[in-house]
Each structure stands twice: as C-alpha cells, then as structure tokens.
Amino acid sequence: MASNGEKQSAATKAPPAPSPLRTSKFCQPNMRILITGGAGFIGSHLVDRLMENEKNEVIVVDNYFTGSKDNLRKWISHPRFELIRHDVTEPLLVEVDQIYHLACPASPIFYKHNPVKFLCIRFFKFESGNGYIDGQIIEAQNALPMILLTSTSEVYGDPLIHPQPETYWGNVNPIGVRSCYDEGKRVAETLMFDYHRQHGIEIRVARIFNTYGPRMNIDDGRVVSNFIAQALRDEPLTVQAPGTQTRSFCYVSDMVDGLIRLMEGEHTGPINLGNPGEFVEPSTPQTGEFTMLELAETVKELINPDVKIVTVENTPDDPRQRKPDITKAKELLGWEPKIKLREGLPLMEEDFRLRLGVPKK
Numbered sequence: 001m002a003s004n005g006e007k008q009s010a011a012t013k014a015p016p017a018p019s020p021l022r023t024s025k026f027c028q029p030n031m032r033i034l035i036t037g038g039a040g041f042i043g044s045h046l047v048d049r050l051m052e053n054e055k056n057e058v059i060v061v062d063n064y065f066t067g068s069k070d071n072l073r074k075w076i077s078h079p080r081f082e083l084i085r086h087d088v089t090e091p092l093l094v095e096v097d098q099i100y101h102l103a104c105p106a107s108p109i110f111y112k113h114n115p116v117k118f119l120c121i122r123f124f125k126f127e128s129g130n131g132y133i134d135g136q137i138i139e140a141q142n143a144l145p146m147i148l149l150t151s152t153s154e155v156y157g158d159p160l161i162h163p164q165p166e167t168y169w170g171n172v173n174p175i176g177v178r179s180c181y182d183e184g185k186r187v188a189e190t191l192m193f194d195y196h197r198q199h200g201i202e203i204r205v206a207r208i209f210n211t212y213g214p215r216m217n218i219d220d221g222r223v224v225s226n227f228i229a230q231a232l233r234d235e236p237l238t239v240q241a242p243g244t245q246t247r248s249f250c251y252v253s254d255m256v257d258g259l260i261r262l263m264e265g266e267h268t269g270p271i272n273l274g275n276p277g278e279f280v281e282p283s284t285p286q287t288g289e290f291t292m293l294e295l296a297e298t299v300k301e302l303i304n305p306d307v308k309i310v311t312v313e314n315t316p317d318d319p320r321q322r323k324p325d326i327t328k329a330k331e332l333l334g335w336e337p338k339i340k341l342r343e344g345l346p347l348m349e350e351d352f353r354l355r356l357g358v359p360k361k
C-alpha cells in the first residue's frame with residue numbers, strides 16, 4: 001500500500017511527457033479525451049458518441065461502483081480506446097487534451113450509502129488533481145486539458161424559482177441526507193471556477209437535469225428505471241408521496257449532444273442541460289414537466305396496463321418541482337432536446353426487456 005508520502009509525491013509528479021511524434025511535422029495528433037465515470041450510464045453513451053470520431057482517442061477511468069464494463073463491451077481492445085480501473089479520489093497521471101468528469105454515485109440510494117466518502121469524491125478529486133494541473137505542470141505544458149464538470153440541477157435544491165435559470169442560487173439544506181450530493185456538487189462548481197480564475201484552467205460546467213435511457217442500472221433506485229423495471233416485473237409502481245412533485249426528463253442521446261457542444265463551445269457555463277418540453281406544440285397537453293403520478297401513469301399505459309400504482313413513503317428534502325430554463329443552452333450552444341418522454345420510454349423499455357429477459361408479448 002502506498003504511504004501518505006508516496007501518494008503526495010504521485011499527486012505532485014508531472015504526467016508522462018507527450019511523445020515527440022505528437023508534434024512531428026507529419027503527425028496529425030488525435031484529440032485524447034479522458035472520461036471519468038465512463039463505464040456508467042451517461043458516460044458510456046458519451047464514449048460511444050466520441051468514439052464515432054476517428055480523430056478521438058478515449059480513455060475511461062472508472063472504479064465500477066455503479067458502472068459496468070458491460071456498458072463498454074464493444075470498445076474493449078479497440079486501438080483508440082483504453083479502460084483503467086481506478087478510484088478518482090486517488091491521484092492518476094495521464095496526458096490528455098480534454099476531461100469529461102462524470103465519476104460520482106448519482107442515484108440517491110447509492111450516494112446515501114456512504115455520504116462522507118461521496119461528498120469527498122465530488123471535491124477532493126480536484127485536490128488530488130491539484131498536482132496534475134497546478135505548479136510545475138502548468139510551466140511544463142503549453143496546453144492544459146479542458147475540464148468539463150457534470151454538475152446537477154440539485155444545486156438548486158428545493159427551488160423557490162420555477163423554472164430554474166442558471167442565475168438562481170438555489171435553496172439547499174446544508175445538513176440534510178441529500179446534502180452530500182447537492183453541496184458536494186456546489187463545492188465542485190466553486191473549485192472549477194476558482195481553478196479557472198486562479199490558474200487559468202479552461203473549464204466547462206453542465207447542470208444536468210434528470211436524464212434517462214438505456215443502460216441505467218436496473219436497480220438504480222432512480223424513478224424512471226424503477227418504474228420500468230417494476231412494470232416489466234409485474235410489481236406495483238412505487239410513487240413516493242405525495243406524487244405531485246415534478247421532474248423534467250431528458251433522453252440520454254440529447255444529453256450527450258449537449259455535453260459535447262458545451263465542451264466544444266466557448267462558454268464556461270454553468271449551463272442547464274435538460275428537457276423542459278418546449279418543443280412540444282402548444283396544443284399538446286404534454287409540457288415536459290411531469291408529476292411522479294403522471295410518470296407512473298404514462299409507464300403503465302405504455303408498458304404494462306395491468307400494473308398497480310401504489311404510494312410509498314418519501315425521503316426528506318425531496319425537491320417539490322424541477323424544470324430547466326434552457327434559454328442559455330439554446331442561445332450559446334444552439335442546443336435543445338429532440339426526444340419526447342413518450343419516444344424515449346419505449347427505447348429504454350427495449351433495453352430493460354433484453355437485460356431482464358422479459359420478451360414483449
């Protein structure tokens with residue numbers, strides 16, 4: 001086991017020097033992209049999209065706490081792809097051009113499991129990254145990697161402004177059971193902007209609103225995966241009380257498109273990425289913001305009309321309403337989601353049926 005001294009020196013050691021071939025006259029260097037948490041739900045879809053570009057080399061770092069190698073099966077042993085089992089709370093020296101930082105347990109049932117460690121993941125990662133982007137390495141390298149943080153709509157807490165624009169500072173309980181997630185991401189945002197101001201690091205901050213799609217963990221605990229798995233297993237859909245709380249759901253391919261546009265664009269953010277449903281014609285009753293009861297009814301109608309809906313106890317500090325204001329993403333990134341909930345749910349159903357071994361009747 002490495003001693004504290006060894007860990008310290010690993011954290012402050014320079015990453016390997018770039019190969020001289022990268023700057024040679026005849027070499028067209030690839031973009032080398034690191035994705036932390038790339039074996040997870042959003043991360044693995046991001047890998048798929050980035051690997052489509054033959055100029056990209058993708059490195060994934062993941063400790064498989066909630067992610068799985070299975071999500072990256074098709075890329076293992078591809079010459080432009082590398083997978084490293086590693087916990088991001090420990091230092092890692094790599095030479096890359098861009099970092100998408102997704103590593104972090106995202107579902108409440110997982111982050112409430114070990115809140116102290118998980119609070120640390122969200123901000124100590126930057127401290128361990130300190131040796132990587134600070135001090136002599138700034139001197140040593142011309143181009144520092146650009147870092148994109150996947151923050152969250154949870155920074156708005158239980159919002160008192162609706163829908164939520166990026167200018168809203170939020171309403172977060174600092175000592176509650178969700179605080180390790182909400183406050184951790186808020187501190188992570190603070191550190192990103194302090195690194196930017198103090199060290200000139202190029203940063204991007206995405207505030208992601210509830211995203212769903214294939215490859216979510218079947219027993220993830222989040223609402224869309226819970227309802228689809230329950231509907232397929234003929235188990236009652238568990239609506240947590242009161243059921244009138246709202247969320248806006250974004251399909252994962254739209255989210256990945258937004259993340260890449262943010263990274264490639266010129267704006268640090270924070271920028272909301274989510275699906276307020278504004279593309280829906282005014283005559284359609286669907287708005288893009290759903291109560292959990294409405295979501296349960298939609299899943300029941302589309303997947304299993306015989307399934308029961310039950311109300312169960314909720315956990316403290318559950319936000320009562322949430323819907324993104326995406327004016328900034330539209331104007332600055334030319335981004336808006338395309339997939340409606342009723343189109344996305346069947347795509348996720350198909351994936352869950354395959355994984356649960358429940359064929360369509």
Ligand SMILES: NC(=O)c1ccc[n+]([C@@H]2O[C@H](COP(=O)([O-])OP(=O)(O)OC[C@H]3O[C@@H](n4cnc5c(N)ncnc54)[C@H](O)[C@@H]3O)[C@@H](O)[C@H]2O)c1
Binds near residue numbers: 037
């Ligand atoms: N899905 C959403 O609705 C949503 C909303 C807002 C923000 N986000 C953020 O997006 C990111 C990805 O979320 P997701 O839904 O894909 O979750 P996920 O749980 O599927 O993915 C997280 C990945 O990070 C890995 N990981 C966790 N701790 C790690 C550690 N210490 N070292 C290395 N790897 C570690 C996990 O194994 C997993 O592969 C997270 O940062 C999450 O907070 C997600």
Ligand SMILES: O=C(O)[C@H]1O[C@H](OP(=O)(O)OP(=O)(O)OC[C@H]2O[C@@H](n3ccc(=O)[nH]c3=O)[C@H](O)[C@@H]2O)[C@H](O)[C@@H](O)[C@@H]1O
Binds near residue numbers: 152222241
């Ligand atoms: O989008 C976000 O910013 C955040 O969204 C989620 O947090 P949350 O909105 O609480 O997501 P869920 O756990 O899916 O819960 C959504 C709603 O569904 C309800 N729910 C959940 C599970 C369930 O079985 N039934 C049910 O009614 C919850 O009470 C809550 O009101 C994710 O857990 C975070 O990773 C993410 O950062």
